[in-house]
Amino acid sequence: MPGTTGPPVSRRPDDLAVLRVTQLGKRYGSEGPAALSGVSFDVAEGELLAVVGPSGCGKTTLLRLLCGLTPPSDGAVLVNGRPVLGPPRELALVFQDYSRSLFPWLSVLRNVMFPLRGVGLSKAERIVRAEAALVEMGLHGVARKYPWELSGGMQQRVALARAIVSRPEILLLDEPFASVDALTRAELQDVLLRVQSESGGRAVTIVHVTHDIDEAVYLADRVLILSPAPGRLVRSIEVGLARPRAQTATRSSARFLAVRNEIHAVIAAGQE
Amino acid sequence: MATLVSRVGRRLLGVLVFAAALGIWEVWARSEGLFLVPPVSAVAERAWQVWPTADFLLPVAASLKRLAAGFAIGAGIGVTVGLVMGSSRRTRRTLEPLMEFSRAIPPVAIVPAAIVVLGLGDAMRIAVIAFAVCFPVLVNTIEGVRAVSPEARDTASLLHVGSMGRTFRIYLPAALPSIVAGLRIAISIGLLMVVISEFLGEGDGLGRYILFQQSQFNIPEMYGGILFLGLLGYVLNSLFLVAEHRVLAWHYGAAGVQTP
Numbered sequence: 001m002p003g004t005t006g007p008p009v010s011r012r013p014d015d016l017a018v019l020r021v022t023q024l025g026k027r028y029g030s031e032g033p034a035a036l037s038g039v040s041f042d043v044a045e046g047e048l049l050a051v052v053g054p055s056g057c058g059k060t061t062l063l064r065l066l067c068g069l070t071p072p073s074d075g076a077v078l079v080n081g082r083p084v085l086g087p088p089r090e091l092a093l094v095f096q097d098y099s100r101s102l103f104p105w106l107s108v109l110r111n112v113m114f115p116l117r118g119v120g121l122s123k124a125e126r127i128v129r130a131e132a133a134l135v136e137m138g139l140h141g142v143a144r145k146y147p148w149e150l151s152g153g154m155q156q157r158v159a160l161a162r163a164i165v166s167r168p169e170i171l172l173l174d175e176p177f178a179s180v181d182a183l184t185r186a187e188l189q190d191v192l193l194r195v196q197s198e199s200g201g202r203a204v205t206i207v208h209v210t211h212d213i214d215e216a217v218y219l220a221d222r223v224l225i226l227s228p229a230p231g232r233l234v235r236s237i238e239v240g241l242a243r244p245r246a247q248t249a250t251r252s253s254a255r256f257l258a259v260r261n262e263i264h265a266v267i268a269a270g271q272e
Numbered sequence: 273m274a275t276l277v278s279r280v281g282r283r284l285l286g287v288l289v290f291a292a293a294l295g296i297w298e299v300w301a302r303s304e305g306l307f308l309v310p311p312v313s314a315v316a317e318r319a320w321q322v323w324p325t326a327d328f329l330l331p332v333a334a335s336l337k338r339l340a341a342g343f344a345i346g347a348g349i350g351v352t353v354g355l356v357m358g359s360s361r362r363t364r365r366t367l368e369p370l371m372e373f374s375r376a377i378p379p380v381a382i383v384p385a386a387i388v389v390l391g392l393g394d395a396m397r398i399a400v401i402a403f404a405v406c407f408p409v410l411v412n413t414i415e416g417v418r419a420v421s422p423e424a425r426d427t428a429s430l431l432h433v434g435s436m437g438r439t440f441r442i443y444l445p446a447a448l449p450s451i452v453a454g455l456r457i458a459i460s461i462g463l464l465m466v467v468i469s470e471f472l473g474e475g476d477g478l479g480r481y482i483l484f485q486q487s488q489f490n491i492p493e494m495y496g497g498i499l500f501l502g503l504l505g506y507v508l509n510s511l512f513l514v515a516e517h518r519v520l521a522w523h524y525g526a527a528g529v530q531t532p
Contacts, residue, residue: 069426087430101423104526105445115431148526 005082017042018080018205019066019170025074025230026061034230035061039075041224041233043170046203048196050216050223054267058231059209063174066207067093079170092168096175098155102147108134108158109143115166133161137191153184157191164195164204171195173208177215186247189219193245213267217241217260218250225263227270235266310492315499318492323500331481332500335466338394338477342401343462347455350406354413355439358447364414371410379404379461380468392473401465405458412454416447449523456512463505 024039036058043049053059064070066077068087077084079091092115095101102111112130121129134143137157147155156176163171173192177185196204210216216223217239225235239259241250250256294312301311322328357364357371383400390396420443428438470479482497517524 067430069429087432089432091430093426093430095423095426097421097423100421101427103424103442103445105448105522117431117433117437146522146525148522 005079005084005086005088017078018045018047019043019207020078020081021066021075022078023075024062024065024072024077026058026065026070027073034073036065037074037230037232039226039231039233041236043205043207045169045205046196047222048206048208048220050220051207051209051226052211052213052216052223052263052267053226053231054228054271055211056229057226058229059211059226060174062226062231063093063172063207063209067091067172088170090169091172092163092166092170093172093174094156094159094163094176096178098152098159098179099148102155102159102162104146104148106146107143108139108145108147108150111147111158112161112165115162119166130161130165133165134158136164136195137161151184152180153188156180156188160188160191160195169205171204171206173206173210175210176208178211185215189215190247192219193243197244213260213263214251217256217263218245218247223259223263225266225270234270237262237266308491310495315492315495319496319499322493322496328481331476331478332504334476335470335478338397338401338469339462339466342398342465343405343458345398346402346405346462347409347458349402350409350454350458351413351451354410354451355417355443355447357410358414358417359435359439359443371407375407375411379407379465383468383472387472393475396473397466397469397475397477400469401462404465405462408457408461409451409454412450412457413447416450417443419450420446449520452512452516452520456509456516459508459512460505463501463508467501 020042022040024036025034026036027034039062041049051059051062061070065072066084068077068084068091071085079088082088103114106114109127109130112133113126116126116129131143134140134157137160139154139157139161142150142154142158147158150158156179160176176192177188180188192206192208196206208216208219218241220239223237223239224233225237226232227234237259241253241255241259298311298313301309353367357367379400382403383396386396386400386403390399424442424446428442433441466477467479467482470477471483478497478501482494482501485491485493485497
């Protein structure tokens with residue numbers, strides 16, 4: 001797929017947005033109802049942005065537009081100033097359903113090596129990179145196993161390892177922790193925070209779509225709230241919680257509760 | 273423990289029913305004393321003498337050769353066309369009516385046409401075997417590729433996997449369990465076509481052997497040939513199952529299916 005991004009529209013570094021969304025809209029079919037309408041926002045380098053909203057607010061549509069899997073009906077998505085015309089190479093996506101996105105016929109190691117094909121690395125280098133990604137996700141001694149031999153939480157760690165192995169600038173997450181139990185979810189949230197902070201001097205920009213408001217506040221620098229269909233951007237809230245964050249301390253802080261209550265109030269007001 | 277006992281019990285029951293069927297044949301044939309239906313012991317005795325000879329093994333080899341050639345061609349076409357039809361909606365829409373019509377024809381019915389076009393030799397036999405084998409493989413390949421998860425397709429797009437890589441690295445392995453199921457159905461249909469095609473024209477093969485023994489009133493030899501076909505089908509199916517569980521260990525593991 002050549003030319004997955006067009007020529008630059010604006011130049012960095014005066015423009016710090018790694019990801020810019022302008023007047024983005026999507027309707028399925030020419031006369032169909034709009035799934036998303038007039039959404040604009042910027043994501044700065046290294047920012048962790050969460051997107052929340054009631055079901056049917058077009059969260060998944062937004063993600064598909066961001067990663068170039070679906071073309072927009074209106075507006076544009078810019079990655080590093082270039083319009084997205086197809087999946088950009090600097091971007092990786094983690095799906096909610098790890099059991100369907102990992103390849104069951106490949107071992108864990110080969111799953112993680114998969115994105116490194118055709119990038120000019122020798123097999124030995126690809127193995128080293130994949131093993132490093134697994135270790136970074138806290139996975140030890142599972143490289144030779146098959147994904148289905150692992151627990152759900154571990155499979156999602158493998159999916160995360162596959163996403164970061166190509167060292168993407170932007171990581172998109174589609175409700176990545178919705179299919180695991182609460183304890184595992186907390187673990188995975190902290191794994192994600194580690195990815196953001198310890199990514200070898202590079203700042204990974206993360207867009208995290210979720211319906212779990214507490215999770216959004218715990219992880220994000222900023223939370224975007226979408227309205228029900230057609231999805232519109234109703235509010236952007238700075239979280240302003242100190243980093244590093246910790247499950248108990250952060251979640252029991254006054255600021256955490258204030259932000260989470262504000263988001264609940266905005267969503268409730270939108271549904272009346 | 274209880275399930276193990278019941279499993280062993282069921283298997284034992286299967287063996288007992290099989291033995292009982294042979295026993296009924298034996299007793300009935302003995303009591304009637306018919307020339308045309310010899311007791312199974314007489315058939316087995318004759319088989320013991322005839323099966324290790326060239327008179328019997330050469331036709332078996334000829335039939336297996338035809339089955340292998342026809343199966344390879346038919347399965348090759350089925351998998352190739354199936355991968356294309358499964359991954360391209362346009363191709364599928366274009367070829368589907370032709371496929372549905374062709375596979376509705378009982379494959380036996382094309383034998384006369386194949387004789388007209390290809391004569392009475394091996395070309396005709398291999399062609400009709402391939403024709404019959406092709407369809408179950410084709411249909412199962414298409415279904416297997418269509419069942420590839422949207423997440424796997426999206427992953428391929430995001431990673432810029434080209435159409436060749438997609439076909440061989442994602443669609444083919446993902447569809448393999450379904451393809452293998454199709455191949456196993458195709459084996460028995462292939463065997464059927466081997467026998468039918470050998471009934472016609474001159475030549476060798478198990479089908480011809482059975483027909484020849486019948487015409488010579490070598491009745492125990494004729495039954496021996498028939499029983500050998502049953503045995504052959506059973507062995508081929510079992511070999512296939514063993515290979516299947518080796519190649520598809522990941523599939524049975526992922527689906528949580530116990531290997532039989």
